[in-house]
Amino acid sequence: MAGFDDLASERSKAQFDVEEMKVIWAGSRHTLEVSDRISRLVANDPVFRKDTRTMLSRKDLFKNTLRKAAHAWKRIIELRLSEEEAAELRFYVDEPAFMDLHWGMFIPTIKGQGTEEQQQKWLPLAYKMKIIGCYAQTELGHGSNVQGLETTATFDPQTDEFIIHSPTLTSSKWWPGGLGKVSTHAVVYGRLIIDSKDYGVNGFIVQLRSLDDHLPLPGITIGDIGMKFGSGAYNTMDNGVLRFDHVRIPRDQMLMRVSQVTREGKLVQSNVPWQLVYGTMVYVRQKIVSDASCALSRAVCIATRYSAVRRQFGLQSNGIETQVIDYKTQQSRLFPLLASAYAFRFVGEWLKWLYMDVNQRLQASDFSTLPEAHACTAGLKSLTTSATADGIEECRKLCGGHGYLCSSGLPELFAVYIPACTYEGDNIVLLLQVARFLIKTVSQLGSGKEPVGTTVYMGRVEQLMQCHCAVQKGFLELSADLVQAAVAHCQLIVVSKFIEKLQQDIPGKGVKGQLEALCNIYALFILHKHLGDFLSTGCITPKQASLANAQLRSLYSQVRPNAIALVDAFNYTDHYLSSVLGRYDGNVYPKLYEEAWKDPLNDSVVPDGYQEYIQPILKQQLRNARL
Ligand SMILES: CCCCCCCC/C=C\CCCCCCCCCCCC(=O)SCCNC(=O)CCNC(=O)[C@H](O)C(C)(C)COP(=O)(O)OP(=O)(O)OC[C@H]1O[C@@H](n2cnc3c(N)ncnc32)[C@H](O)[C@@H]1OP(=O)(O)O
Numbered sequence: 001m002a003g004f005d006d007l008a009s010e011r012s013k014a015q016f017d018v019e020e021m022k023v024i025w026a027g028s029r030h031t032l033e034v035s036d037r038i039s040r041l042v043a044n045d046p047v048f049r050k051d052t053r054t055m056l057s058r059k060d061l062f063k064n065t066l067r068k069a070a071h072a073w074k075r076i077i078e079l080r081l082s083e084e085e086a087a088e089l090r091f092y093v094d095e096p097a098f099m100d101l102h103w104g105m106f107i108p109t110i111k112g113q114g115t116e117e118q119q120q121k122w123l124p125l126a127y128k129m130k131i132i133g134c135y136a137q138t139e140l141g142h143g144s145n146v147q148g149l150e151t152t153a154t155f156d157p158q159t160d161e162f163i164i165h166s167p168t169l170t171s172s173k174w175w176p177g178g179l180g181k182v183s184t185h186a187v188v189y190g191r192l193i194i195d196s197k198d199y200g201v202n203g204f205i206v207q208l209r210s211l212d213d214h215l216p217l218p219g220i221t222i223g224d225i226g227m228k229f230g231s232g233a234y235n236t237m238d239n240g241v242l243r244f245d246h247v248r249i250p251r252d253q254m255l256m257r258v259s260q261v262t263r264e265g266k267l268v269q270s271n272v273p274w275q276l277v278y279g280t281m282v283y284v285r286q287k288i289v290s291d292a293s294c295a296l297s298r299a300v301c302i303a304t305r306y307s308a309v310r311r312q313f314g315l316q317s318n319g320i321e322t323q324v325i326d327y328k329t330q331q332s333r334l335f336p337l338l339a340s341a342y343a344f345r346f347v348g349e350w351l352k353w354l355y356m357d358v359n360q361r362l363q364a365s366d367f368s369t370l371p372e373a374h375a376c377t378a379g380l381k382s383l384t385t386s387a388t389a390d391g392i393e394e395c396r397k398l399c400g401g402h403g404y405l406c407s408s409g410l411p412e413l414f415a416v417y418i419p420a421c422t423y424e425g426d427n428i429v430l431l432l433q434v435a436r437f438l439i440k441t442v443s444q445l446g447s448g449k450e451p452v453g454t455t456v457y458m459g460r461v462e463q464l465m466q467c468h469c470a471v472q473k474g475f476l477e478l479s480a481d482l483v484q485a486a487v488a489h490c491q492l493i494v495v496s497k498f499i500e501k502l503q504q505d506i507p508g509k510g511v512k513g514q515l516e517a518l519c520n521i522y523a524l525f526i527l528h529k530h531l532g533d534f535l536s537t538g539c540i541t542p543k544q545a546s547l548a549n550a551q552l553r554s555l556y557s558q559v560r561p562n563a564i565a566l567v568d569a570f571n572y573t574d575h576y577l578s579s580v581l582g583r584y585d586g587n588v589y590p591k592l593y594e595e596a597w598k599d600p601l602n603d604s605v606v607p608d609g610y611q612e613y614i615q616p617i618l619k620q621q622l623r624n625a626r627l
């Protein structure tokens with residue numbers, strides 16, 4: 001079989017130990033074992049099939065999502081899976097659902113912003129799935145501007161309660177995942193009002209639905225906000241709308257780790273920075289960076305395997321056409337994405353460490369690294385999700401027409417992934433946060449503080465910041481330029497963390513050599529992409545730019561024989577890839593043909609509607625012709 005032989009031949013060319021690279025990609029032998037076991041558990045469970053998703057109505061799609069979530073929970077209990085294994089299960093089930101927000105936002109918010117007492121009360125209920133929560137911050141009128149939220153939480157000293165209210169249409173909660181049809185509770189962000197004084201935005205735990213009949217509680221209007229981009233995609237998630245009509249909650253349901261309201265209605269600030277109210281967003285942003293490396297690697301795996309199977313033009317002496325992966329244009333589009341997937345994997349590992357380090361410091365009342373953690377999570381979430389969304393689309397194009405078929409897996413992957421550029425912070429808004437952080441950092445440089453980082457990349461950031469700060473115009477006036485400096489800063493971090501990864505002990509024949517090649521490809525690709533920055537800031541000369549480009553081409557040739565092995569190292573099952581083009585066995589054409597006939601349109605030879613609408617036209621034309 002052509003495809004199968006092609007991939008077998010490609011795998012025989014590998015110049016490194018693929019099994020050791022699998023460990024590097026997974027992070028450890030333990031993580032690889034868990035990931036491999038759980039991915040196969042999911043792949044072999046018919047309840048978790050994914051191939052019908054794009055053919056179901058919204059209601060059937062959502063019901064099937066609930067069925068999968070219930071089955072996942074049942075399997076977690078039956079098999080006594082750990083939280084790590086359960087998270088892997090959620091990852092390989094590969095379907096946005098309310099569980100993401102319950103486990104990924106509602107619980108972390110209570111852990112990060114609740115007092116000890118509040119954690120003791122609410123976390124056992126949440127962990128046992130006795131309540132299902134969501135994160136209700138965004139409103140119809142405000143998403144980026146959190147301080148602009150309009151929902152009110154007014155303290156009533158008569159009854160020792162908060163009155164939660166939606167004063168305007170634009171104050172309706174809008175977008176929270178899991179809210180529309182499933183969640184029984186929410187952390188609701190609203191303006192704390194005491195004695196008519198507005199104390200800004202805080203989090204409040206509010207019950208939304210009855211635990212008996214799941215009906216909305218009095219004063220609660222709640223529903224789904226409607227279909228989103230694509231047919232399957234994110235429509236498995238019930239992003240919701242929620243309005244409050246003077247709903248009362250006990251005072252102890254305001255999350256009070258940051259600020260407390262006493263029985264007398266006095267606001268007391270604790271010793272932690274008020275920005276901890278934003279803490280969940282930092283946590284999710286570092287998770288999203290990890291998710292970016294997974295989504296990009298998935299698309300690259302499909303496009304790389306298909307590029308090795310697909311032959312087009314270039315008849316060779318043996319009468320066989322050329323593999324498209326051998327074209328330099330294909331390599332110059334595909335290999336930087338392969339390098340980016342590895343780069344994002346390693347910066348995601350570092351970001352996870354940074355987040356854990358910040359949290360440990362918070363326990364010791366050391367808040368010194370919180371600003372850096374915010375800037376890094378915000379900036380890297382922006383950089384990696386934008387690059388990944390663009391990268392998935394590029395992988396679709398790298399697969400030609402077949403990449404546009406749902407059976408390629410790429411349209412669905414794109415449709416599910418692209419909101420990552422918006423949720424958890426619009427990517428431009430987040431880069432502006434990085435710009436603010438850089439301006440502060442540059443202003444402190446006079447105090448003898450020296451920036452650290454790779455010279456050329458560091459020089460680019462410094463020069464871009466100096467130019468902008470030297471102009472001394474207002475932040476808003478310069479914001480488009482400052483975003484450019486923020487991107488440069490984040491790219492510096494990605495390259496630096498890749499280099500640091502290479503300084504670790506990396507076992508396995510040829511493994512370190514391949515990672516060095518990928519690191520150089522990423523660094524030189526970014527340099528090539530932003531050549532104007534590097535030249536205009538004098539960081540490199542035109543001659544050096546030309547040498548860098550030549551080196552990049554040479555690196556592509558180095559990676560070429562290892563490309564299939566480098567994507568095999570992601571260790572993805574065919575079930576997870578869900579792609580005829582990315583099959584491990586390369587058996588593309590027979591499977592493409594087979595998949596086509598499964599489409600419901602082929603249930604009948606003559607399609608519904610033909611006799612009713614088209615045949616009369618033809619008959620009329622025939623009658624006209626005889627006249
Ligand atoms: C057993 C079952 C198994 C199942 C297992 C499942 C496991 C799942 C696990 C994980 C899944 C993870 C989920 C991944 C998928 C995600 C799905 C989608 C989720 C989407 C959710 C959302 O979208 S939630 C809403 C997100 N909204 C935003 O991000 C809003 C963006 N806007 C902002 O962040 C802020 O408004 C702003 C920063 C842009 C502006 O802030 P502000 O108005 O206050 O003004 P300033 O700019 O002046 O900031 C003031 C001050 O605060 C500092 N600061 C700002 N933000 C932060 C922060 N986040 N942290 C710390 N500090 C911050 C800022 O730097 C300023 O400081 P100064 O010192 O004054 O300069």
Ligand SMILES: Cc1cc2nc3c(=O)[nH]c(=O)nc-3n(C[C@H](O)[C@H](O)[C@H](O)COP(=O)(O)OP(=O)(O)OC[C@H]3O[C@@H](n4cnc5c(N)ncnc54)[C@H](O)[C@@H]3O)c2cc1C
Pocket residue numbers: 101135136137138141142143144145174175176177234239419422423424425426427428429432
């Ligand atoms: C799939 C999905 C799931 C979501 N899940 C949740 C959830 O579970 N919980 C929740 O609370 N929210 C959720 N959200 C909402 C999400 O967090 C917001 O959409 C996001 O924060 C962006 O805010 P916005 O929609 O108001 O966009 P806006 O901020 O209105 O952005 C619109 C445009 O204005 C620009 N802009 C805005 N402010 C500035 C500025 N200061 N300077 C320059 N340009 C600016 C932006 O760059 C963008 O181009 C979800 C959204 C999506 C799409």
